[in-house]
Amino acid sequence: MFCGFTTDPKMYRWECLLLVLPFVIGRGSAQDTCGYKKCAALPVKPGYVNVHLVPHTHDDVGWLKTVDQYYYGANNSIQTAGVQYILDSVIPQLEMKPSRTFIYVEMAFFYRWWQEQDGDMRDRVRKLVSNGQLEFINGGWCMNDEASTHYNAIIDQMTVGLQFLNSTFGECGRPLVAWHIDPFGHSREQASLFAQMGFDGFFFGRLDYQDKANRLKYRNMEEIWRASPDDLGAAADLFTGALYNHYVPPGGLCFDIGCKDQPIEDDMALHDYNVANRVGIAVNTSLDQVQHFQTDHIMWTMGSDFQYQAAHTWFKNMDKLITHTNSMADKHKVNLLYSSPSCYIYHKNKASATPPGVKFAHNNTADFFPYADQPHAFWSGYFTSRPAFKGYVRRCNNLLQVCKQLEVIGAPKFSDKVPLPTSKRFREAMGVAQHHDAVSGTEKQHVANDYAMRLHAGAVECQVITSMTLQQRMVKAGALPPVAEFCNYLNISVCPLTEDEFTKSFTVTVYNPLARRRTGYYVRLPVTGDAYAVNDPEGNNVVTQVTKVSQRTQEIRGKRGKAKHELLFPVSAPALGFSTYFVSQSQNSSRSAGKQPKAGDDQEIHNEHLSLLFDGKTGLLKSVVNLETNLTLKVNQGFYWYNSSAGNNKASNKKSGAYVFRPNSTEAMPILPQQSVITSVVDGQLCQEVQQSFSPWVSQVVRLYSGQRHAELEWTVGPIPIKDDLGKEIISRFDTDIMSDSTFYTDANGRELLARVVDRRLTWKLNQTEPVAGNYYPVNSRILIKDKSKQLTVLTDRSQGGSSLRNGSLELMVHRRMLYDDGYGVGEPLNETGVFGEGLVVRGKHYLLLDTPESSGQLHRALGEQLYMAPSVLLGLAGGNDPKQYRKEFRTNYTAMKRELPSSVHLLTLEMSEDETVLMRLENQLQKAEGGAPQNVTLTGLFEPFEVEINTVEELTLGANYPSTMVQRLAWNTEGGRTKSEALRCWDSGSATVSLQPMQICTLHFKVQQRD
Incomplete structure (x- = not known):
């Protein structure tokens, strides 16, 4: 087989007779000294404490300033930071001395800077990359959050950055080490994903202060993390290190232009000569740090947030520090050298491999949540902060997957006729949104607005791609069908096309992004008429239901919508394909009647799988029965609120804020009306529902759809009142008769489940200072409690914080609004407002399942997949055609798969x-x-x-x-x-x-x- 390198206008590509790779393997010459080749040549000294100096900058992809402001150095009244100047400044400093090194992490910034450079600068940078002086670490579009991110979005944002590095720098651009120095807690699934990406190590800066003290004591700051102990096994094991000094330089040795530490003054003729002092700090720090690690190699992070805008101040002083310390190395046995995380891990590995070899711990199957940096300061509030944005990010991920699929399915055939936009803008916006100060909700308000704007711009382009590609696939011969469009406000019953009084008929096209047929999905549309006929793609009649728009929904939407009713009907769509339904007004009424419950009477709704009983006096959910297994769950579900600490607690002055959750009491207070919470019961053929009002700002609709094995709880919270000068954190709580033994389970980024035990950590003994916040964990897709016979699982439509603080109880925080900042940099309280200046109203859904523990797994996995990969619904005018004529002219069914994938x-x-x-x-x-x-x-x-x-x-x-x-x-x-x-x-x-x-x-x- 013949193989060789060939030149392509875009990139080099390795070609064989039977193989074409999209990779630039070993791009450049045989003289490349990047990667571990560079590491092998470093001037380490056996028998010495080898201190690996890692020059770095941590560049948030938005936080206090927007992405653009950080890149250009704008709005410096908030923070002096300009990423373009960092890269401009570092490159010539590296060129001055071949021993100098620098690492860079955030590709969202580097890509932008790279696009602005001319050919000469690009060649200079490629040379620095190929000789190992400039090294890319982590390599994702951003340094993503680990609590609020879905694994699909994590993989996507890493892919955007890694593929850019590959196509630009080849093998020398491939990161070898993962670097999450700033996220606020660390997920086991994140480690598993990094291992599957081929990384050799994973370093982070934040871990619980008690955990860190324990690890320092027992010298296990570095270990092999068992990231998938029961499934992937060794394939997901990953060398992991917690940084000794967060990600900042050792005390006294910060040399950035904004630092207050003394520079190295080494002219002996001057009175301020301080070499002995500076070297003494370096030596003493090294000898102290090495006592807590397993080898004679330690690492210093020489940099911090947005540092190196004047890189010469750093490198000039590090040069001196290395020279003067090493000149006395025989005396104190400390050897300083420029290095990188990959070279540090390379020499750690050699120490492990060389007989007798250091043996690292290999028994950590837990994660690093929740994170606390001091007593009474658990960073578990951000699991829920900015819930509307968290929900928007999840929906955008759904649309992005649809968009990318349709670019493969339809765009190549369609692009010759009409130029389409691409998903590139949306991919990059979604990459930015995964940043640890974006989807986390820990950014300033104007930055959150900017993130949402970027997602919207990308979503608009992908909606065009989706509409035009589906339109093209509908063509049988001749003209294109009417343009199909999205209705983006269906959650508040707003859709101009369907609620227009002149719209007598329209089409509903449902695209299914799953690789198997989707059945039993319900479309709910705002309409003005009382009755509608719906035909499926083959012309068969579909059962419909028309329900009155709830009073709460009318209040929320205001003048944006005018529909009086909602049309409901079930749809089905083939694997990776679409089905088109035809809707027209009818004379036969299909309205379902709402009824006022009789005072004191229990209310029951049911379908063929579940029965839900509501207490006649309180109106609260009273029991759930699985009609197939005869399981009965006694449950009381309601809404409660924690009073946010204002810093006046005797134990601590720590406040609740964007990061920190700190309630004033361990008991949540109920949100109860003066009478039963039930306002209406809807008894329809397709859907039965109970509408509940807990207060003027908290309501819920509990629904059972025909054929579905779960109950849907649609909650609406806001505006959270603050006239009483109290910040509030709102939860939905389920109190049941399950004997859960202080144990509950949460998912990691939408994948594997982890067991949580109240007031316990698996790897260290916890001194619990916050009984509520210290037991909160991120819930990305599901949380559950169980005993030997029953399991209650609640799935979420966005990331939230959740817990089980007592046996049989399960709670999820849905919304929070504070009056104070928690003191971690944001500088403003988490006090979101809506378009009219009032507190933000947020609407979301929980999905409740009751089954035996043995049969629950497959059920909630399948439902979870359906939720985050929900169908896309597009609507179009029927163009005067009746259903029969429409089917003659246009394709109403299409699948891109010749066979479905297995169910799992x-x-x-x-x-x-x-x-x-x-x-x-x-x-x-x-x-x-x-x-x-x-x-x-x-x-x-x-x-x-x-x-x-x-x-x-x-x-x-x-x-x-x-x-x-x-x-x-x-x-x-x-x-x-x-x-x-x-x-x-x-x-x-x-x-x-x-x-x-x-x-x-x-x-x-x-x-x-x-x-x-």
């Missing part, structure tokens, strides 16, 4: 790469404990619009920037044996089959042949 296999990614090849990820989404088993998928003949060219298929790491076959991760000596270095493989080219173990994600890249 999820099509995680289907997107077009810049070189017009396709990137696909398949995921086995069931854990072994949920009944997960190996699954096989054959690619031959899988898709309808194209055929996969099997001889071009290449398996990649999860970040899609490196061939999986070439992965050789560093192996470590541990207490349990030596770790494995090979990646977990999934692709068999001989049989054209993907083989997936439970929880495994397979990433493939290939060319396609379009079908005629």
Whole structure:
């Protein structure tokens, strides 16, 4: 087989007779000294304390200023920071001395800077990258949050950054180490994802102050994290280090232009000569730090937030510090050297491999939530902060996946006729939104507005792509069908097209992004008429229900909508395809009557799977019965509020804020009306519901749809009142008869479940200072409690904080509004307001499931997949056609798959790469404990619009920037044996089959042949 390098207008590409890779493997010359080649040549000294100085800057992709303001250095009245000047300043300083190094992390900034550079500067930067002086660490579009992010969005934002580095710098641009120095707590799933991306190590700066003290004492600041102990096993093990000094320089040794520490004055003729003092600090700090680590290699983070805008101040002083300290190294046995996290980990690994070898701990299967930096300061408030934005990010992720799929399915065929926008803007906006001061809700208000604006701009383009691509696929022959459009405010019953009194008929096209048929999905549309007829894609009549728009919804939408009713009907759509329904006004009434409950009478709603009983006196949910298993759950569900601390508590002056959750009391106060909370009961053929009002600013609708195995609880909270000068944090709480034994379970970024025990940490003994906030954990998609016979699972439509503070109880924080800042930099209280200046109203949903523990796993995985990959609903005018005529002219059913994927296999990614090849990820989404088993998928003949060219298929790491076959991760000596270095493989080219173990994600890249 002949292989060789070939030049392409966009990039170099390795080509073989049967293989085309989108990678720049070893780009440049054989003289490249990047990566571990550079590390092997570093001037380390055996028997000495080797101090690895890591020059770095931490550049938030928005926080106190917007992304643009941070890049350009605008709005410096808030914070003096300009990222462009950092990169401008660092490059010439690296060129001055080949020993100097620098790492860079945030590709959202570097990409922007790179686009502005001329050819000469790009060549200079490539040289610095190829010789290992400039090294990219982490490499994602941002340094993402780990609590409020969904794994799909994490993978996407990492992919955008890593692929840019690959196409620009090749092998020398591939990051070897993950670097999350600022996120506020760390997820086990994040470590698992990093391991699957091929990283050799993971460093972070923030861990609980008690945990850190314990690790320093027992010298386990560095360990092998077991990130998927029961499923992926060794493939997800990852060397992990908690930084000794957060991510700032050692005390007294900060040399940035904004630092107050003394520079090194080494002219002996001057009275201020201070070399002995500066060297003494360095030596003493080194000797103290090394006592807490397993080898004679330690790392100093020489930099901090937005530092190196005047890089010469740093490098000039570090040069002197290294020179003067090392000149006396024989005396104190301390050796300072310029380095990087990858070189630090390389030498750690050599110390582990060299007999007798250091053995690192290998038993941590927990995570690092919740984070507290001091007593009474648990950073668990941001799990819920800015709930509206958290919900918007989740919905945007849904739309982005749809958009990318349709670019593959339809765009290549359609682009010759009409130029389409691309998903690029949306991908980058979603990447920025995953930043640890974005979706986390810990940014200033004007920055949150900017994030939302960026998402909206990207979403608009992707809605155009979705509409035009589906329109093109509807064509049978001749003219295009009417343009289909999105209605973006259906959650408050606003849609101009359907509520216009002149609209007598319209189409509803439902695109299903799942790789299997979606049935039992309900479309709910605002309408003005009393009755409607709906025909499915084959012309059959569909059962409908018309319900009055609730009073609360009318209040929220104000003058933005005028519909009196909502039309409800079930739809079905094929795998990776669409179905079009035809809606027209009818004379036959399908209205469901709302009724006022009789005082004191219990109210019951039910479908074929569940029965919900509401107490006649209080109106609160009283019991849930699973009619299939005869399980009965006694439950009281209601809304409560914690009084936010204003800093006047005797134990501490710490306040609740964007980061910190600190209630004034361990008991939440109920939000109760003077009478029963039930305002109306709707008894419809398709949906039964109970409307509840807890106060003028808290309401809920509990729904049971026909055919569904879960109950839907749609909550509406806000404006949270603050005229009483009290900040409030609102929860929905379920008190049940489940004997949960102080144990509950939460998901990690939408994937694996972790057990939580009240007032306990798995790896250290907790001194609990905040009984409520200290037991709150991030809930990205689900939280559950169980005993031997029953399991209650609540799924969420966005990330929230949640807990189980007593046996049988489960609570989720849905909204929060404070009057004070918590003192961690934001400088303003978390006091969101809406368009009319009042407190923000937020509407969201919880999904309740009751089943046996043995049968719950597959059920909540399937529902979770359906929620975050919900169908896209587009509406269009019927153009005067009746349903029969419309079906003659246009296609009303389409699927891009020739066969469906197995029920536990999820099509995680289907997107077009810049070189017009396709990137696909398949995921086995069931854990072994949920009944997960190996699954096989054959690619031959899988898709309808194209055929996969099997001889071009290449398996990649999860970040899609490196061939999986070439992965050789560093192996470590541990207490349990030596770790494995090979990646977990999934692709068999001989049989054209993907083989997936439970929880495994397979990433493939290939060319396609379009079908005629």
